[in-house]
Amino acid sequence: MFYTTKQDERAKRHWDGFGWGDRILTAFLLGAFLISFSSVGLASVIEFVFQKMLLEAFGYAQLPTLWFCSAIIMLWLLLCWRKACEGPIYGNATRWWWNASSRELRSSLFTVPFYVLFFLLVIILLSPIYGPISEVMLSIWVNLLASVLALLLFSCFPCFVCVFLIAGIPADWISPQVPKYRSIRITKVLSMLCFRRLLPIARRVILIALVGSLLVLADRSFHMFTSSFSHMELDSHENFLVVGTARRYDVLQPTKATYWIRIPRFPIFRNVTIPNPSNYSFTFVKERTDLGIRQVSAETRNATYEVLVTKGKLSAFNVIPNKQEMLPLVVIPLVLNFNDNITDSRIRMAVINETTRKTGASTERKEVTIQIINKEDKGAVFREILVDTIQRQRLEVFKYVDGKFSEKWVQNFPYVRLYFFHCDPGKVYTITFVIDYTTE
Amino acid sequence: MLRKRWAIHSLVVVSLLASLLNYLTPYDVVITIGLPVRVSPSAGAVWYLANVTFKLTKLQPYAEDPIKPKWLRSEYDRNPLEPFYFDLRVGLTGDSRNYTYVFKHVSFDKSGEYYVQLSHQFTGVPHGKYCLIIEYPRYFKAGVVDPANWVISVVFF
Numbered sequence: 001m002f003y004t005t006k007q008d009e010r011a012k013r014h015w016d017g018f019g020w021g022d023r024i025l026t027a028f029l030l031g032a033f034l035i036s037f038s039s040v041g042l043a044s045v046i047e048f049v050f051q052k053m054l055l056e057a058f059g060y061a062q063l064p065t066l067w068f069c070s071a072i073i074m075l076w077l078l079l080c081w082r083k084a085c086e087g088p089i090y091g092n093a094t095r096w097w098w099n100a101s102s103r104e105l106r107s108s109l110f111t112v113p114f115y116v117l118f119f120l121l122v123i124i125l126l127s128p129i130y131g132p133i134s135e136v137m138l139s140i141w142v143n144l145l146a147s148v149l150a151l152l153l154f155s156c157f158p159c160f161v162c163v164f165l166i167a168g169i170p171a172d173w174i175s176p177q178v179p180k181y182r183s184i185r186i187t188k189v190l191s192m193l194c195f196r197r198l199l200p201i202a203r204r205v206i207l208i209a210l211v212g213s214l215l216v217l218a219d220r221s222f223h224m225f226t227s228s229f230s231h232m233e234l235d236s237h238e239n240f241l242v243v244g245t246a247r248r249y250d251v252l253q254p255t256k257a258t259y260w261i262r263i264p265r266f267p268i269f270r271n272v273t274i275p276n277p278s279n280y281s282f283t284f285v286k287e288r289t290d291l292g293i294r295q296v297s298a299e300t301r302n303a304t305y306e307v308l309v310t311k312g313k314l315s316a317f318n319v320i321p322n323k324q325e326m327l328p329l330v331v332i333p334l335v336l337n338f339n340d341n342i343t344d345s346r347i348r349m350a351v352i353n354e355t356t357r358k359t360g361a362s363t364e365r366k367e368v369t370i371q372i373i374n375k376e377d378k379g380a381v382f383r384e385i386l387v388d389t390i391q392r393q394r395l396e397v398f399k400y401v402d403g404k405f406s407e408k409w410v411q412n413f414p415y416v417r418l419y420f421f422h423c424d425p426g427k428v429y430t431i432t433f434v435i436d437y438t439t440e
Numbered sequence: 441m442l443r444k445r446w447a448i449h450s451l452v453v454v455s456l457l458a459s460l461l462n463y464l465t466p467y468d469v470v471i472t473i474g475l476p477v478r479v480s481p482s483a484g485a486v487w488y489l490a491n492v493t494f495k496l497t498k499l500q501p502y503a504e505d506p507i508k509p510k511w512l513r514s515e516y517d518r519n520p521l522e523p524f525y526f527d528l529r530v531g532l533t534g535d536s537r538n539y540t541y542v543f544k545h546v547s548f549d550k551s552g553e554y555y556v557q558l559s560h561q562f563t564g565v566p567h568g569k570y571c572l573i574i575e576y577p578r579y580f581k582a583g584v585v586d587p588a589n590w591v592i593s594v595v596f597f
Contacts, residue, residue, distance in 0.1 A: 203445075210452045217459035231494055234593035260494075 223329060225268040227321070230260040230331045239422075240347060240380035241339065243293050246370045246387050246418075251347050251380070252280060252293060252339040260331045261303070261319060267326050273308070274317045278338035282313040293383075296338040303332050346375035347423075349385070352430070362440050366390065368416075369432045374423040385418040387433050398434040406431075462498065466566040467596055470495040470503070470559060471530060473574060477509070477554040481516055484524040484548055484580045489590050490555070492574070496596060505560045507546055514552025523549040526580035531573040532562055532594075539565065569595045 219225050235256040244250050261272050276282065281296045284307045296314055298305060302325040308316040321332050353369035368388050374380050391414045399406045399418075416433055423429060474491035477484060525547035532539040539562045548554060572592050577584040 207449065207452065210449075210456055214452060214456040214459060217456065217463055221459045221462040229597040230496055231597060232595040234595070236593065237591060 219264075223262060223264045225264050225266055227264055227267070227270055227272045228262050229272070230262040232260065233258040236340075237378075239378055240342070240345065240376065241293065242347060242349065242380055242382045242385065244385065246349060246351050246368075246385055249349055249385065250280070251342045251345040253342050255338055255340050257336045257338070259319075259334045259336070261321065261334065263321060263326055263328060263330045263332065265328045267328075270321055270326065272319045274319060274334060274336075276314050276316060276338075277336065278340055280341040281338040284309075284314045293339055296336060298337075299335045301333055303334070305334065346373075347380050348373040348375075349382070353432075354388075359436065362438050364437060364439050366435045366437075367432060368435070369430060370418070372421070372423050372429045372431065374425055374427055377425050379425055380423045382418055382421040382423065384420070386415055387418055388416045388435065389414050390416065390435060390437055392437040392439075394437065396436040398436075400432040400434070402430055403432075465498050466564045467496045467498060468500040469532070469562045469565045469596065470497065470500075471532075471562065471572075472557060472559045473528070473530070474555065474557050475576060477548065477556050479520065479524060479548045479551050479554065481518050481520050481551055482581075483585075484526070485578060486526075486576050486580075487578070489574060489576060492572075492590075492592075494594065494596075500561070500563075502563060503559075503561050505541075505543065505558070507543060508557040509546070509548065510555045510557070511550060512553045512555060514550065516551035519549065519551050522582075523547040524581050526577040526584050528558065528577075529573075529575040530560060531571075531575075532565065533571045533573065534566075534568050537566070565596065567596055569593060 220228065235258070236253050238254040241252040241254055242249055243252060255278075257277050259274055263270075276296060278296060281294050283292070283295045285292070285295045285297050287297065298307075298317060300319065303319050303321040305317045305319045307314060308318055317334065317336070319332075319334050325332060349370060349372050351368060352371045353367065356364060356366045359365045366388065370387065372382065393412060395411050395414070395416065396408070397411065397416055398408045416435060418431065418433075421429075421431070472491075472493045472495070473489060475486050475489050477486055479485075525545050528543040528546060530541050530543070541560045541562070543558050543560070546556065546558070570593070572594050574590040575584075575587050576590065578586040578588050
């Protein structure tokens with residue numbers, strides 16, 4: 001179908017010399033190579049769109065389907081191309097198919113990709129209006145742009161290369177084209193691009209920029225096509241949590257963030273990607289009961305979610321509302337429970353005294369005094385604070401709070417900890433640990 | 441041809457401005473608060489806030505503030521001699537804007553359990569982060585006896 005019809009071409013003579021078996025084999029090899037090679041770019045785009053944007057979660061079992069679809073699309077594009085050329089593509093390629101194709105096709109082959117790329121750029125530039133998901137939107141559009149470029153480079157461009165190679169363009173046709181790129185020609189071209197000639201291009205660019213802005217703004221303002229956030233509720237009324245050691249500790253704020261996702265009027269993009277809001281918790285757990293200090297749990301209603309992990313850390317949630325809940329302007333919640341690291345808190349802990357002395361021939365006593373200050377307006381829970389490490393088999397620990405005996409225990413491990421100590425707002429506590437142990 | 445171009449440009453610019461204006465128009469935030477109330481012959485009590493929802497609209501005509509007490513059941517054989525009542529304050533505090541509204545004299549004349557729903561529309565609330573404070577009564581007879589606060593941060597996109 002795509003082979004040249006020009007009798008005087010080397011490729012045509014080569015073809016005529018073939019037997020039918022050779023022709024079928026060559027066509028099969030050529031077609032298989034073209035389709036498999038050209039579908040890589042499309043498959044990557046489709047895979048990306050399925051992963052990030054479209055309605056259903058993507059499974060790798062669907063890859064063959066995607067590959068098949070992209071191959072069909074590419075074949076269809078080739079057929080359209082052949083129809084537009086009104087003859088075999090290879091044949092037209094040998095006599096520069098550009099002249100054979102219609103003016104509309106020529107212009108659309110350049111303008112449509114240009115407009116698409118420009119529109120994507122506009123969207124990227126305008127994405128900050130998407131508020132807290134702007135970074136995610138930015139990465140999505142950058143990836144999409146990269147995928148389009150990859151499609152152009154790895155699918156369309158090799159396709160053209162194959163066409164020209166197979167068409168057997170003679171060297172004497174190529175060589176006159178080379179001097180066109182000399183610097184003197186470039187200077188001439190630049191001089192031709194005077195202001196008046198640039199005006200129509202500038203007008204189109206401005207129009208495209210305006211249309212791009214219009215689409216984004218209209219989508220954002222009237223909730224047209226993409227799911228968006230209605231509002232977010234941050235509940236951080238729980239007491240502070242202090243973890244770590246007496247010398248190096250983190251003040252955490254247990255937080256419950258509820259994201260309300262609004263379904264658009266005409267849903268096209270159902271998914272919403274919510275970045276992990278925590279600066280401390282990066283591990284996902286399904287049940288809130290298993291929630292550790294570095295873990296995030298999620299609950300949702302009328303939707304499902306999938307977790308996106310980057311470099312071993314939880315980076316975002318991809319929320320997919322259920323199909324039966326896709327009613328215009330309905331809001332769907334996603335509740336995240338996590339801990340935030342508070343860097344400017346007014347909770348202090350310091351070791352103010354540390355002494356060791358002999359109490360017998362083979363016994364020693366170590367005293368460690370820590371001071372805890374809470375100048376915040378709510379309480380703080382000191383959870384398993386490592387006070388000291390003494391590498392002995394048996395430790396007898398006495399705890400005093402503000403000079404008063406509090407508790408005593410005996411342990412067979414070397415780590416002395418302050419367990420779940422509650423510090424009321426505005427209070428200062430001095431806690432002394434007296435640790436007896438044998439030196440042998 | 442020139443007119444057609446201008447028509448397209450005008451259409452795009454007008455649509456863009458309309459979208460932009462709509463985008464920049466501040467929200468009307470309708471806050472609905474649900475709270476279970478228990479009234480005995482001697483006093484009333486609110487233990488917690490059952491449900492607080494936000495409805496975001498734009499260019500909405502101002503609506504009256506409905507107070508909907510729904511009587512559910514009663515285990516008491518007599519009613520209070522005088523109706524008990526409380527005031528409930530709702531505050532929305534932003535970086536540069538504060539909104540406050542007080543539901544005055546929410547009264548109950550029968551003993552038993554109620555589910556009360558209160559709604560208020562704050563108009564002209566721009567996008568941003570706010571601190572919502574709801575001051576409700578733990579116990580009440582005539583006015584708030586023992587107030588409690590419910591504080592939450594809200595971000596309107």
